[in-house]
Every structure is written in structure tokens, then in C-alpha cells.
Amino acid sequence: MTSDRTTIPTARPRRVLFNKNFSVTAAQITALEGSGFEVWASHTDAGHGTLAAAPHTFLEPRGLIGDEYAEWLRRACQERGIDALIPGKERELLARHAPAFAQAGTAVLAPASEDTQRLLERKDEFLRGWDASVLPIPRWTTFDSLSSFDAAWDALSERGVRLCVKPARGIYASGFRVLTPEPDLGSFLKGELYQMSHAAAREMFAAPGLPTMLLMHTLEGAERSVDCVAWQGRLIRAVVRRKGPDGQRIEDRPDLVRAAEQIAQAYGLSGIFNFQTKDQSRPGDPARVANMLEINARASGGLRYSMAAGVNFPLLLLRAWEGTLDWDALPPVQTGLNVAEDKVVRVVQPEVAQAVSQEEVAQAPA
Template sequence: MNVLFTKNFSVTAAQLHALKGTRYAVWASHTDPGHGMLAAADHTFLEPRGLLGDDYAAWLLDACVRHGIGLVVPGKERERLAGWQGRFAEAGVTLITPTTEAVQRHLERKDEFLRGWDTDILPIPRWATFDSLASFDEAAATLRQPGVRLCVKPARGIYASGFRVLMDTPDLKSFLGGELYQMSHAAARELFAAGELPTMLLMHTLEGAERSVDCVAWQGELLRAVVRRKGGEGQQIEDRPDLVEAARRISAHYGLSGIFNFQTKDGPDREGRNRTPNMLEINARASGGLRYSLAAGVNFPLLLLDAATGVLDRAALPPVQTGLRVAEDKVARIVREQEAAV
């Protein structure tokens, strides 16, 4: 069966490589002819630039019919495409979107997500929103607590864009050491006074271990979850039944299908030790670090596609290999030959 992965981040290439030698013929599309996704796929075609919303969805449906695509795992316009599943199905194409458009938008808006989060699953750090210098000062006054640092990040964003831990005073040692994610409280105030702000989050900075949990689910059923502890050289694949149970509840609560990820960080327990995982955010997409979790013996994209096509043998799901230290080995691949100069 032909499966298409549409325009997405370059880390999607790891999923395409994981499908080599399976029953699926891997296709990829992108607007950039030199993108790494295209180098990783067996078959490729280009997407037109500038198409958005329903116009993009209509183009994608037509492209799938023309190329004989049976399954689509979308990256671009993933939210809007959720409303097109019926039309794709009528054309004989299974379109895999994480959940409804409304739920996807809810998860993308981190302030809405935190406001509606069920803390019976995992606690969350104290937080507030701001969109001006005045509301930043008010939020900081509310959240300030001895021995607790504050951090800021946009309510909408990917990876660590806009994230900073706030320091009471400038820290020369951190600056000289190349620390990118710190800034002084005074510098933050100056920045936030300079112009109109999007909705931002101000939160307590948790000082414990940071984890990323990669999950694959189908129609609200968790198939597998891999817990990665960050820090040091590489990442540690951990055995954490508590976080796997949280993944199961998240899958069911939001009715998720596909590969998704959530981030936690340890905060103080009742004894004041940083051992209690707190929820930070859920991303209804594959994480940038999924390649680490693939090394734990779980072929995330294969499980997803097998579930979508009804051939998944749940009794034979592979175990997660834990206790591993996983490091990254980057490889350069030829996308296309350089044209000779005239």
C-alpha cells in the first residue's frame, strides 16, 4: 500500500527510514525539493507553495488520487484536514489526523490546555498568562516565591522558541558558557515593554529531571509509549509505568490517533525533593526526539499504519526496551546531484 507523509519537519525522515522493508511503499511530499524528507522516501513529489486551508486539502486529495495513495499522514494543515476525513474516505484514502480540529487547536494553545488539564492525571506547575509589561509585572508578583525561578514562553510555539528562564540578575558565567535559555528579569521587562505581545505564559521553573514521552495511539487506545529522560550524553530510556499510565489516559481523554508526545519535568514532592513529574505540554504530533525512542524497539509509524489498516496484532506488540542510553548518530544523504555550472 502507498503511504504518503506530507510536508513536515526534517525529523520526519526517521519515520520514513523506519518503514523501509515493510509492506508499505513510502511516499513524501514537500515544497522544498532539497528537503531531507524527500531524501528518505522511496517516491516523492512536490507540493505547491502558498496553499493553505481548504485549498490545500483539496489539492492533497486530488494528488492522492492521481498517485494511488491509500494512506496519508499529514504534517502541514493537520488541524484543518481533520474535517476532510470523510471526503478522503469517499475517494478510498485513509487520512490519519490526531483528533478533531477543535481538540488539536485546544492542545496547541498552551494556556487553554493548562486551564482545562485534569490534574488527577499529572500535576502542573503554577502559571499565569500575560500580554503586556503591566500584566507581566502582575503575574510575576503573584507567582514569585523564595527559591523558585520563573520562566516564560509563548502560549503557541514549537520546540523551545521563546522559552527563557528568568534570572534575578545577569549571569556572566552562564553567558560565557553559551547558555541560550536564560535572561535577566530586567532584560525581560525591557523586551516586553518594547512592543505588542502575543499571549505568553509565566510559570514556576521546575528543577528536576525533564522527560519526553513518545506515544502511538489509535482511536483513543494507547498502543505503545516510550519514556525518555533528557540530560547528559544522549538520553535514557526509562521504565516508568506511571507515565505510561498517564499516556493511556491522555490517549483516551483526547481520542488521539497517531504519534504524539508529551513533556514532563519533576517538581517537589511532599518532602521537597524534585521527584514528582509535572505536565508541561502535549503535542499532537511526533516529537523531534522520536528517533531516540525508535531505538527502544518500537516502530512507531509501522504500529500506526498497521492499526489504521486493521492488520495490527495487539497480542504481538513489541516490548519497550528500557534501561538504554541512546545517542544520536547524524548521517548526511544525497538529495539530488548538483547541476554542472555552465
């Protein structure tokens, strides 16, 4: 895990960089306004909202990945005097490069080691090693061909239980579908995107090049997303939000907060992370048991909802990193709130020009 502190000059504010990441990064940047940190952001897209939110920006070269990207970013941080990097793009790889960044004066606040991050990204490997005493998991298996899909379907099929599929590696709801026995015209006309007939699935999974997929029991109860921030395996704060058709609700769930504490400790997490649960609910069964679905070693797309509960996730992380977090006076989590998103339009800074190319990077002095 890459959590070593770096010697920081005290004559100026500490400079924090968010490199290329998803749009939720803009909410984290906004949350740091007036915090005393000098916030920077970088991206390949000059019109991205992250750059519009940050007071200090620069552009990243398009198409640059891997070790070459890590080396380019290390030099960019050194040139700008960046004290801490909260990684987005290539965050797993950047955890490995953290010692080189530290030598150049930049602490990489990666959420975990490269191996741990990659384990959590591989949902099949994560589920195989999951401790079900923390939270149960639904019945599941994997397939990577039509024949193995058919065998998995037969093995998991139960009366009254729907099955669902999703890629073993993916983000958000990409590739997730609930399988129906027959085509459902009503669902199609209503625009329900996350359903697919069994026949359509078999036709699709007959195509060559199928990646490893999960087939699992569909949990029909409430879905929750738990946003967390931790430092060196110790949970700082967790916010539980229940998703609904008309918004989300911040809940008081000590059981899921305890699960967050166990997750942070078990995986040695040090940063903002998220896990997803869904209740198991069957006809005639009044119990609503939260089941683990996945852990994401990154900020969730819905983090802005949880920040409405009075938890400034990036500021808590940065205070823990610099050693000024008061663990005995953490901000309370406001529960019982109904929250909804109100999108904001920002003006992109006019001085941001077109992104640089890989060729320009190659020609730049080391």
C-alpha cells in the same frame, strides 16, 4: 476524529504519504523500509532530507496554505493512488477535510479532531482544562502586556523558585526563557541561550503586539519526553526517555505509561503524539514528582531516540489503521538504554526538480 478506513486495492502495496513536515519524518520513513507499504513523501524544498529518505516523492507548491492547500493535496493523493496520509503541514485543517479525502480514496490519519488538536496547541487553554489527577502541573498564569507581566511576576514569585516564560502557542523551545533576577555574564559567556534577566524581559514585553505568554514556576528536576502511538483513544505503546546533557536514557516508568493511556483516552488520540514532563525538585525536598508541561499531537523531534527502544511507531500506526495489528503481541519496549543521535547524510534524488508555484497550481486542471 478522522480514522475511517478506506477500501484499498489488494493487487499492490498500500501507498502511504507523509506530506511536508519536520526533519524527524525521515526517521519514520526509514523505519518503514521492508514493511510492505509503499512510502511517499512530499515537500516544498527539493533538497529536504524527507525527500531523500523516501523512495517515492513529489513537490508541493510554495506558499499554498489553508483550504486551497487541502484541496490541492487531495487531488495530488487521488492522482497517485495514495491510500493513507500521515499529515504534517496543516494537520489540524486536514482533519476537517478527511471526509473529502476519504471519498477520493485516501484515509487521513490525523491524530485527533481539528478542535482537539487546536486545544493542545494552545498551551494556556490546555492547562486550564487539564486533569491534575493524571499528573500535577506547576503554578502558572498568562500575560500579554508589560503591566500584566508585572502583576503575574508578583503573583507567582516565591523564595527559592525561579520563574520561566514561553509563548502560549509555539513548538519546541521557541521563546522559552528562565528568568534571572540580574543579568548573568557567566551564563552568557557559556552560551546558555535559555536564560534572560528580569530587566531584559520587562524591556522586551513592553513592545507592542505581545502575544499571549505563559509565566510559570521553573521545575528544576529531570526532564522527560514520552513518545506515544495510539489508535482511536487506545494507547498502543509509549516510550519514556529522560533527557540529559550527554544523551538520553530510555526508562521504565509505569506511572508515565499509565498517564499516556489516560491522555490517549481523554483526547481520543489516534496517531503518534508526545507529552513532556519535568520533575518538581526543591531544596530539602527529596521527592521527584513528574509534572505535566504540554501535549503535542504530533511526532516529537526526538522520536528517533524512542524508536531505538524497539518501537516502530509509524508501522504500529499503519497496522492499527489497516486492522492487522495484533494487540496481544505488541513489541516490548526495551528500557535501561542510553541513546544518542548519529546524524545521517543522504543523497537527494536527482529527479526532484524545483518546487511548483501557486500560479502553476491555479492553472492546473481540477
